[in-house]
Amino acid sequence: MNSSIFKLIQNVSAVSKSSAILSSQFHTSPALCRVVSGKYRITKKRDKPLTYEMANPPHYIAHRKTWNSWNTSSLKDGLRRPETALEDEFIRRFMNGTWHGLVCSEIIIKRQFNHIRVAAIIRRAVSPTKMYFLLGYSEELMANWLHCPVTLELQTVDSFKDVVFKYI
Amino acid sequence: MYSNIVIQRQWARLAGLFRTLSSLEGQKLPVGRKSIDGISPPVRISRSSTDILQALAATVGVDPTAPHFKYHDDPFLIPQSNYRKRAYALSAEAGRKAASWIRDEQSQLFTTREWDPPMKMKTPYHNADPPIDAFNPRPIYNDESKVTEEDLLYTIQNALLEDAIRVYQLLSASEGVNDDLKLALLQLLCFYNEKEPIAAEWLEERWFAAATRERQATTWRLGGLADKIFSAMDPKTPEAYCTVIQGMAKYYQAERAHALAQEAMEKGIPLSTSVYNALLSCVGFLKEGTTLRIEALKALLSQMNEQGISPNSDTLTSCLKSISAWGGGKALQTFALQIVAEFKQLNIQPGLSAYYYLLCLFCKERGPRIDVLTTILNDLEGRDSLEPTDAMDTHFFITAMGVCSEHLQNIDLADRVHALLMKDDNYRLVGDAYKESIYYRHLVSVACRHAPFEKTAQLLDTLIPNIYVPEPSVMEEIIKTLELAGAGDRLAEVWSQLVVFGLAKRVKLVERLLDALCNCYTYQDEEIKEKIRSAAADMLKFGQMVQEQNEPESRTPIQKLSASALTNIIELCADVKDKADESWEVVGEALARLRSEQASGLPSRPEVISSVAKKAATYGKPGLAATAVTYLAECGFEEATTACVETLGVMLNRPTDEVQTLLREPRSSLESSLHPSALVIAEAFHLAKTGAPIDSSASSESDSETSDDD
Structure with a gap:
């Protein structure tokens, strides 16, 4: 994508030095969006594991799979749009970092009133005692950060292979 | 024209306003009388903000077969043994503590805007609107912090004892503390005896706190900060006297408490009822011998009467507390009953803790069997609700159940006690984890010994494993009951329970179970016999597995199954009608172990x-x-x-x-x-x-x- 932008810039600068044209032609991503984003490339050996969520491209949302964030802020007249998006990203990164190497699925964030429920599938690589420590820690820290009750809804699987839907 | 209409409209509005005002007023007043048209709206009931939630919660009962909701709902994370229950709950709490430590230490991350550019002043920012105090960082006080009286008030109100002491010391070094705050601090110090309490926030820690039965020994800190504050107070107010006397009496510094009370009386300082209650509860420390002590107690009560102070239910509790601490005997028992009767005349009902002390007094381990529990239950069952008023109230149910199981050995009374505990939200009176487990230990053992088998089995099915995991002694009791009833099916399951509860390494229990299995093996169905055989085979395998795991360490000697137990396994497993059955291998294995002298003793x-x-x-x-x-x-x-x-x-x-x-x-x-x-x-x-x-x-x-x- 970067190289295409550079080519564009070169072409544009060759044709004309006007910045108006440059800005109007700068949008390169929409064309790629339908083809590439949210989809995974097939490997040569066909050994790349995909979960069910990854195996279904974005246009199957609400048909074969559902959303990863559940909230009402993106509806008409919804409140706190940017905050919600940012907080969701924060929660995802926090979970992936705190449960390092243990999260086997997408992190699902469900908001009801001021209550945030965070669901994920976790590998049974650490002892239950440690898991309980992390549970208490993440719930409390996120609650303190976001100023609302946070509940973790975890499910555990024996290994990452249990969530693999197919290999491509 | 126009103006007229406008006025009319305004009139209508005004009239409407008056109507709403009057109806609002009417709502405030209880509307008891009938209105003209015969319709009388019911009196408005004022409700708190959580009443609807509580009403909704009351419609859902507790499911005893599900794990407690503090545990995560996943097979990997559901605890099965007592050790795991404790470890999991406390780990979660440790995580929560770690998080709030980070919040307090790095408070600027939680209270300022993250996206302010560096080098600029940070803008205060709170995610919640209106701000919620519970999520805000708590202040940390050290020797350099600048404190005001507000800080002292905050620490006292939140019972942060050590912080309060530090702030007080900082303040008194700089500007001094006003008298009201000094008194408040003195009250805090006296109540906790200068020991930091576990914060109410940490539920699990309080629930699992080490069950140290508080000794009746002088633990009051002599010459501590409380004493210093009190002696520095000038003039000493009646409140200060009351506080210090109560603190001393609570922590059994009896002589000084009584001396201070005497001093206060000589100075003509009025003392409150609770001071007298505290003095009554430690009056026994002044005198030796039952008769002298009884006299001292009576003297104190008549002194109360002279001062014109009316007793309350705590007075009764303190009297009974003193009496029950003086041992048993006929004289004390009749005296206690006299006191209870006298208080009943004053229309003061004994509370749960008073009943607890009565039970302690009447139902001694080796004393004669006296049934006071029936009367107590008759009284308690008649009450609308049992409100906890005293810290000792939580001891009532465990003691009552203990009396049912060991003193009276009566299953009907045990049932009544249990029904009372399960009524409404009386379950909060169960105390903590330790008391709960003792309560169930008594309940299960009395049911095993005296209840019909079907009822016992039903009780065991509801309680085990989520509410209660039996200790080894109770497990033995259960095995005995199952053996008597000849329930081979359940006995075979007991083995898997032993493994899950972490009791399978207890050789005595396993041997007891094997005996029971052998005794009721002959008259079981073929299907159950099969189960029993596999359980026996599993016991042998488990023993080997434990041995293999333990060998490198070998610090703790591994207990081995005795020769009789191995014989039992051989007997059970040899009962097959097929040459190719796997059980023969187990028999061979057990015989080999017998011969290689891996078993203790000789087969009986x-x-x-x-x-x-x-x-x-x-x-x-x-x-x-x-x-x-x-x-x-x-x-x-x-x-x-x-x-x-x-x-x-x-x-x-x-x-x-x-x-x-x-x-x-x-x-x-x-x-x-x-x-x-x-x-x-x-x-x-x-x-x-x-x-x-x-x-x-x-x-x-x-x-x-x-x-x-x-």
């Missing part, structure tokens, strides 16, 4: 082994039969000779006398004519008869061969 029922030997011979397992009789002969059992003869008879398919003549032949001729296993049996026969093998050289070799090639 050697006849089992001889019958198994015969059976093995019948089913074409000569190797097993040979090992069995050799073991019998080596141990020198009387049964060995007959067992040898019979087993050999079965093996060679000959009558007994023929076998006996055969056995008299010399070894050389036997060697050529007999199967190696049969030869081993012949050797065992000679060993049993003479005390020495026929030919001392060959016996050990040959049996090691034969055990393989059956």
Whole structure:
């Protein structure tokens, strides 16, 4: 994508030095969006594991799979749009970092009133005692950060292979 | 025209406003009388903001078969044993503590805007609107922090005892503290005896807190900060006196408390009812001997009367607390009953803690059996609700159940106590984890001993494992009950429960279970027999597994199953009607362990082994039969000779006398004519008869061969 932008810039600068044209032609991503984003490339050996969520491209949302964030802020007249998006990203990164190497699925964030429920599938690589420590820690820290009750809804699987839907 | 209409509209509005005002006022006042048209709206009931939630919650009961909701709902994370329940709950709380430590230490991250550019002043930012105090960082006080009286007020109101002391010291060094705050701090110090309490936030820590029964010993800190603050106070207010006396009495500094009370009275300072209550509860420390103590108590009560102070229910509790601490005996018991009767005349009902002390007084372990519990229950069941008023209230149910199980041994009373505990939200009176488990220990043991079996089984099914995990002693009781009822099915399940609860390493329990299994094995269905056999086989395997795991460490000696227990396993597993059954392997394994002296003691029922030997011979397992009789002969059992003869008879398919003549032949001729296993049996026969093998050289070799090639 970067190289295409550079080519564009070169072409544009060759044709004309006007910045108006440059800005109007700068949008390169929409064309790629339908083809590439949210989809995974097939490997040569066909050994790349995909979960069910990854195996279904974005246009199957609400048909074969559902959303990863559940909230009402993106509806008409919804409140706190940017905050919600940012907080969701924060929660995802926090979970992936705190449960390092243990999260086997997408992190699902469900908001009801001021209550945030965070669901994920976790590998049974650490002892239950440690898991309980992390549970208490993440719930409390996120609650303190976001100023609302946070509940973790975890499910555990024996290994990452249990969530693999197919290999491509 | 226009103006008129406008005025009319305004009038309508005004009238409407008045109507709403009057109706609002009407709502505030209780509307009792009937209105003209005969419709009388009910009186408005004022409700708190959580009333609807509580009403909704009351419609959902607790599911005893599900794990407690503090545990995560996932098979991997659901605890099964007592140890795990405790460890999991406390780990989660440790995580929560770690998070709030980070919040307090790095408070700027939680209270300022993250996206302010560096080097600029940070803008205060709170995610919640309106701000929620519970999520805000708590202040940390150290020796450099600048404090004001507000900080002191905050720490006192939140019972942060150590912080309060630090802030007080900082403040008194700089500007001094006003008298109201000094008094508040003195109250805090006296209430907790200068020991930091566990914050109410940490539920699990409080629930699992080490169950130290508070000793009745002087723990009051002499010359501590409380004493200093009090002596520095000038003038000493009645509140200060009351506070210090109560603190001293609470922590059993009885003599000083009474001396201070005397001093206060001489100065003409009025004392409150709660001060007298505190003094009453430690009056026994001043005098020795029952009669003197009773007199002192009476004197204190009459002193109260002279001062014109009316007693309350705490007064009754404190009197009974003192009396129950003085031991037992007829005199004290009648005195206690007198006091209760007198308070009843004053229309003061004894609370739960008063009843607790009464139970302590009347139901001594080795005393005569006195049934005060029935009367107490009659009274308590008649009450609308049991409100906790005293810290000792939580001791009532555990003591009542203990009385039911050990003193009165009455299942009906136990049922009534349990029903009372389960009524409404009385369950909060159960206390903490330790008390809860003792309560259920008493309940289960009384049910095992005295209840009909169906009821016991139902109780066990509801309680175990989510509400209560039985301790070893209770488990033994349960096994005994199941054995008496002949419930082989449940007994077989007990083994898996033992493994799950982490009790399977307790050899005594396993042996008890094996005995029970053997005793009720014969009259079970075929299906259940199968289960019992697999349980027995599993016990043997589990023992081996534990041994293998433990060998490198070998710090703690591993307990091994006794020879009798192994015999029981052999008996159970040998009951099969098929040569190819896997149980024979287990029998062989158990016999090998018996012979290699891995088991302690000698089998109490050697006849089992001889019958198994015969059976093995019948089913074409000569190797097993040979090992069995050799073991019998080596141990020198009387049964060995007959067992040898019979087993050999079965093996060679000959009558007994023929076998006996055969056995008299010399070894050389036997060697050529007999199967190696049969030869081993012949050797065992000679060993049993003479005390020495026929030919001392060959016996050990040959049996090691034969055990393989059956």
